[in-house]
Amino acid sequence: MTSLRLAPLGAALALTALLGTGTAHAAAPAVTPATTAATAPVRTVPAASVPAFSDGYGLSVLREETQVRSPTDFTITVTTAQLSGKHPIRILLPAAYDADPGRAWPVTYFLHGGGGNVNDVAAAPALHSDSMITVVPDGGLKGWYADWLMQNTAEGKSNWETFHLTQVVPFIDANLRTRADRAHRAVVGLSMGGYGSLHYAQARPDLFGHVAALSGAIDFGMWEVRGAVLATELNLAGAWCAVSSSSGSGSGACTGHGPYVDSDAIFGSPYPFFNADRVWQAVDPAAPVNLAKLSGTGVTLYTGNNDLIDVHTARASHTVKARLDQLGIPSRLVDYGDGASLAPSCNGGHNYGCWAPAFADYVPRLEAAFATAG
Template identity: 40%
Template sequence: MRGKVVIRRLTACGVALAAVLGLVGAAPTALAASAPPVFADGQGLTVVSQPKWVDEGERTFVFTVRTGQVPAYSVLDDQVSGEHTMMATLPEGYDQSAGTRYPVQYHLHGHPDRPNTVANQRMFEESTAGGVPLITVAPNGSGRGWYSNWVNPPAALAPQNWETFHLDQVIPFIDANLRTIPARDGRAISGHSMGGFGAFHYAEHRPDLFGYVGSFSGGLDLLNQEQRAAVVATTQLPGSGAPTVPMDAIFGPPVWPLDGVWNAESPAQHVGSLRGTGVAMYTGDGGNLTVDPVGAIVENRARATNLVARDHLVAAGIPHTFVDYGDGGGWAEGCTGKHGQLPCLVADMKHFVSLLMKTLSHDSTR
């Protein structure tokens, strides 16, 4: 359903390797104070549904847009092809009419998931509780969008320009409609799993846009054959969205000598453009294999791709934060090192936001 916050288990980019509250009777001033922002069409986006609070906390809202860059897409349950529902969390005390501007973190969801989940809301609100001056925005990336402009999208869905949609449309749209700091030093990007790939992919392609990038158990190495198999599998699994798509739709054929796009788009080997950008990676090792073996294996293999990215960052002399929390012991209560575990992800986000607040511009009145 449009605008509905849903609960989904956050799953992996490699899983195939295996809710406007009306204040009835309230005074007009009180109603206005509690209303979410109103968005205007622009930057190539048409607003289908205006922001609506997801609950009485009145910090997080959902809204829906359309774009010609991704006019249709493979949908999960309750999604409408071509309608892109997104979620945003505002800082406590945010006032659209005030002079203060805030940095923005864009957070990219994993596969096969969606942006408007209770899990994401918890991550965003808990990491910014207590007055942290940060806006968080979660765009729609589809169950299998892979945050890329697809090489061979099927005719029924074409085009699938997810990167253009997010970087050239969503970001300036948010800057036009919310009180952001519309500059590199007021913007970060992060993501989980497939979204971790997307965060690094976007930051490497457009280092002019982002002052910080973070990956939470991202699949960062497209030269890794397990990672390639996982991406290909997402094109074929009905659980990744309907309709399914050809295996070569996203990055082209995954085999040599036709795999040039896979090689060129692999974040782990192309970290050079991140010089001068804050970089953070978070991963566990899967923990006890006999408990949730799928979650354990997927996290362990995601970790392998993070180690490759770390090695390239070290070789390039690029400062970075690498948090390898193993089986989760000491990182967060309830975190056992599995892929997509909410306690792990909440801890990742809290730590990442603490890094952002030391680096990004904030409390700006410009």
């Protein structure tokens, strides 16, 4: 049977449902690191001062496009047959990486949100840790950390999951001194990247022993979450986009989610009729069959509940937590509500004013887990 399709009008109605529920709240205060993330100086030190990367695992390094902020903060650019175009990977090394050449390090992969980019990591300083390597791969403006069903859209080849899990991870292990086992590897993300982190931990439990989702789109059973995905496909996201990237800082500035693509492009039809939404169901992070794959994985969820987006991510996070409890899988949920319990910068909304202190809470716990693993 031909899959049911969502017309642009239908997606607009879904987005209206997403943004039209609940009570509006004041915008988050600006976060200084967020406004400077993309404009931080580059090439201030020679490229030779950072590790040399060799091609491999389907990735070709464009060495002339390496951007160096410091010996421990640089961006390489790669091409791959799995994706159209060029794709940056920002890498943060511990301060002692060069001084201790016999040491291997745990690795954390940070997945940015929709409308964001690899430079968003600058808005969460805790992720630049002296106890681990942090890798920030490009996730696209609306890649959704998925191998798209449609490969002939305006976005071109779009196999994001394959790029990250079968290319970037082994490429990093081959080029840096890493602890290449699940006990010393984590995946964390926010918003769209919150979906990506939980999905990746479920898809490849052999790779990731730790996962954190912040304000994550982690329940595909919710129409509000499906509506958000559809809105990014059709570039109708508006406020969602503005607060999912550190460049916006929740201020309303937004570059959008790239060109319009078919509403079925990523996960197929969202309609729950005649099994048309089978892909959505298969990759739903909140599905018990997928949550069961997290047995033995350290799971952490953060969310506020005080704006038109996080009121929905809170519901999704509580659903995931309750189902993990039913499965007997330990997890930690931090619902900081209006943000007062988290940090002065946090208003409980979908922004780095909350995500930065959430990472400041999470990273020391992750570092301790890495250390306990030996």
